[in-house]
Amino acid sequence: MAETGKAASDHQRIAESRMWHTLDPQTVDAMLAAGEEMRLEAGRFLFRAGNPYRKHIYIHLEGTLEQTAASGDHREAQPGDVIGLASYLDGDNYRSTAQALTDCRLLALAGATVQRLEQESPFFFEAINRALAARMRKARQVRETVRGTLARPVRQFMISGLPCCRRQDTIAQASRLLAERDVGSLGLLDDSGRLIGLITPMTLLLALASEQTVPSDALESVTADEALAVTPDTPLWQVEEIFRRHRVKDVAVVDSQEAPVGIMSETAMIQALSHPPQTLDSEIRDAPDVDTLVRLRRKIPIAAGAVHASHRSVGTAVRALTEMHLALQHRLVELILSAMDREGLGRPPARFAVIVMGSGGRGEMLLRPDQDNGLIIDDRVTEAGMEWFREFSERLNPGLDEIGYRLCPGNVMARNPEYRCTLGEWQAKLSRLVDNPGRKEARAANIVLDFATLYGDDTLTARLRGHLNRRLEDGSGKMLFRMMVSDDAKISQPLGFFNRLVTTPHKGSQVIDLKRTGLRIIVDAMRVFALREGISRCKTMERIAALRRLGVFDADFSESMRIAFEELQDLLFTHQLDQVERGETPDPLVRMERLSSHDKERLRVSLRACRRMRERLQYAFGVVMS
Structure with a gap:
């Protein structure tokens, strides 16, 4: 009984520690079963700086253990802390000294066991890397130049939706699925839906080339690739380390039940790190006051136009434009916080996140966006804090x-109390939106549900997104989706008989509102389908790709939507750049007399694709379009 009680106490010590608190009970049990208890008497050294690595790590359980770094800094280990992690990671001599100040009890885990647990549990893997991150932030200042991207969580870059198969499926079925979904990897699931491996074209080719299998054989006869996995909250630099250490091209992303929710590819990593030219970056970051931000805001169209001219890619230009807009807004937040502190109001009294919604949340801001924003505040905030x-x-x-x-x-x-709420209030608001949507709320949902962190604690935003996804599971959002679609159903498309363009008179010109009658249709449709499928990403192009991978859209439909979105976005962006050059205020109303015959044809064909999208919405949600 005493041994049972001690084991339960050790389980609790590990599970409640800062290092291991995200582990599931089964992994904690596996650690305890695989480890060997060791005792260290007061005054004894576990190791000294310079001692050879013993191919173990040690988890502190009881007693007072002091670590002394090479710098001379002292640190007292807490229950659950890992001792000797740096040496495990690089196989080098110990760099610090660990000494028991009182009698101590530790759990020794062999390096081979740690490697096995890293492979079997993404949460164990993440815990090891989280501890490493704390040390790297202190020791590797070179990361400071790129930490803005590499420190961001995987969920902001991963490809949502991973097509999957099971061991009883055949090689032929897996091959067809790879081709139909146009993906490079399939998740291989066990009977409980947990990810146990990856199937790639090379996996199948090697199996068939061995002449020991045929296309009709089940996948259980195939040696699947190892499923190195991370969670959506894993920082991007840890994925970079996995690519480097394991020489793989795909890393699976799994949820708390180890079910796949997406994949992080080497290509997606390259895209995340390959920033387009941003000539205003350093100026925005160093702006000392609001007047400087005003001046820089006026320079944004010129900088965005230069990116567009050099890349000839509207996606690259819009990405650069959005990042400049958000960088300006981020810097303004910093200036406001500094001013409030100088005035004696102090620093923020609780964790919070400034969120941007609408085009800012999707990363699709053009030349004259308005502001859609809010605040998510930690639930433990006081009344004074809310003030x-x-x-x-x-x-x-x-x-x-x-x-x-x-x-x-x-x-x-954010100054509207409806959009300045604690996390719990936001969650309750979204629950009401899903359970009992009104027309006004459904209309606002087409803005509010595309949200992303501008400044502050991104975990609050992630928790809100997770809450929304859970509330929409199992068809719970049917009424909301129908009302969101109904809001767009009233929009008349500018296409007449024989798909001729139908214009509206405006200040002596014949115009078409590209945003309302074109882009909005695709953007809103992809939002509804993505929410229905549990896709967390907000960018329209990423939603189109994810819906294609999940089999919601076929290849032809997805391609037509992608092209239509890019063409409409390019036409609108080019139109607004032209307005700036003419000294006009940018708007979404494209003047027909300024379009070439080629551009008019691009517009007409793209609007036809929007009509197809409306037909798809009518079929999927039972809403009659005007």
């Missing part, structure tokens, strides 16, 4: 307006 955030919001929205981001006509802004 602090009210004052912050009253400075934020007018400040954004001053530097060139118009106040939202629908009042979707």
